[in-house]
Amino acid sequence: MTHDAKMTYRIGLLPGDGIGKDVITEARKVVETAASSFGFSVEWREFPYGAEHYLNTGEILPDEALEEMQQCCALLQGAIGDPRVPPGVLERGILLKTRFYFDQYVNLRPALTYPNVPTPLKRGEGIDIVVVRENTEDLYVGLGFLSNEEIEATVDMKRPSYTLKGALSLKVDPSMKFAAQLALATEMGVRRITRYACNLARRRKASEIVLATKSNAVKELYGLWEEIAKEETSKEGISLKLVNVDALCYQLARDPSGYGVILCPNLFGDIVSDLLAGLTGGLGLSPSANIGDGLSMFEPVHGSAPDIAGTGRANPLAAILSASLMLEHLTQVEASEAVKNAVLEYLRAFPRQRHPMELGGEATTSEVGDSVASIIQRM
Incomplete structure (x- = not known):
């Protein structure tokens, strides 16, 4: 799809906590570079919610803020979490509240092997997998x-x-x-996420999706998943392979090459996607999208790492790749591909010392962002 030169997007920014502020600055830089190169513009609306705001005001995420976010085309988020705040307060009060309020029922987590990034995989072995995680039900309903x-x-x-x-x-x-x-699975919830996975498989020219399940131990919950997923994949003309989640993790660690689209209930998706992050070079290269029929939110998978916040040690590539997913969602497909290809070219062509510190280089957070932006400008 070609870009619309007259289009202006209002993007909500939630830098969050710790290195969230550091990596979002670089993602914003890259988006602005892509916008300039591909003829659209971006207006940013920053929201202050996170640990500092909570500790200073006692406020987590008010409903008025959600109403204001609704005026945006998308949300770009850094990371949430701080050791000064009890676990779960910010995660439930910001992350889950946003996902539930906007009914962001798809959590999309691509896993890709990148050039010159050390992984535990065999030499020459590669991964190109997308985890399609149901994002509003299962054990995460609260x-x-x-x-x-x-x-x-x-x-x-x-x-x-x-x-x-x-x-x-x-x-x-x-x-x-x-x-x-309590864990919850509804017919509506399973049908819509399965349809999304089938559509994604078609876009990737794949004929099969894998469902991570565990109906042998949790019959009612995951038995419903299997029943509905079989019905939907049959309607969509896509093959469905059922794999118990424990066996799936074993197989992914042994040989991930046969996998493409993996459909997961909420908890399993969280676990499987982190396993894949470990197999492809780390959380610093792991983007994600929270997608619904309304406002969608894009964020790196990694946490806030407050111990390195502001030191320049944070790897912004996951946030930049999350911005690429956001641009694709906004139908700026050429810009999205340019951002992703710029990351690939940066890792392929730049010497190791100019890579992020997480990947064994010496480049600061802002230097990494500058390098990716400079590649986009030359495209």
């Missing part, structure tokens, strides 16, 4: 309970596409501390 004896809880969960209401009553005898976490 329905968890902790008690010293019994649980009496009312469930009232609202999503843009449906509501879930009910009650949970549990008691353990003899009395002891226990926890219960």
Whole structure:
């Protein structure tokens, strides 16, 4: 698809915490370079939400901010998390809240081997896999309970596409501390993510998708996944291969070459994509997209690494590659390809000492961004 020279995109920026601010600066630089080269423009709207804002104000992510984000074409996010804030507060209050509010039901995580990047793979072995992770259900719905004896809880969960209401009553005898976490799979949720995976497979000229499952141990939850996925792939004319998630991890570590599109429930997708990141050179090269029918959000998979924030040691390539996914989503396909190809050319052609420190080089965060931007300018 060709670009529209008159198009202006309003992009929301959520730099977040730690190195999030460092890497988003470089992703923004690269997007602006691509915009200049391909004849469109970008307006940025920065949102301050993250650890510093929370510690200073007690506010995590207000609903008014979500309403304002809705005026954007896309969101580009850095990283969320800070040791000064209890685990889960920011992750649930910002990441999951945003995903659920905008019904971003697809979490897309490509895994690709890059030139001159050390990996544990055999020489000459390559990976070109995309994990299509269901992003709003499974164990991540936030329905968890902790008690010293019994649980009496009312469930009232609202999503843009449906509501879930009910009650949970549990008691353990003899009395002891226990926890219960509810996992959810709906027919609608499984159908739409399976359709997305089939469409992606077609775009990649693939005839099969693999479903990461575990119905032999969790019959009802993943049995429903298998039933619906079989129906949808049959309608779409795509073959479906079922692989237990533990066996899948084993096979990916042994020989990932036979895999292309992997469809995963939420928890399995989180785990499998991190395994693939380890096989392809690290989280500093792992982008992701949170995609829905409305506003979508793009972010590197890595965390906030506060210990190296502001030191120039952060690798911005995952954030830059996430920006490439964002440009593709905005139908700026040529610009998206240019950003991705610039990263490949940078790693292929630049000497090792000019690579990010994470990859054994000496380049600072901003120097990496400058190098990728300079390649785009020469294209």
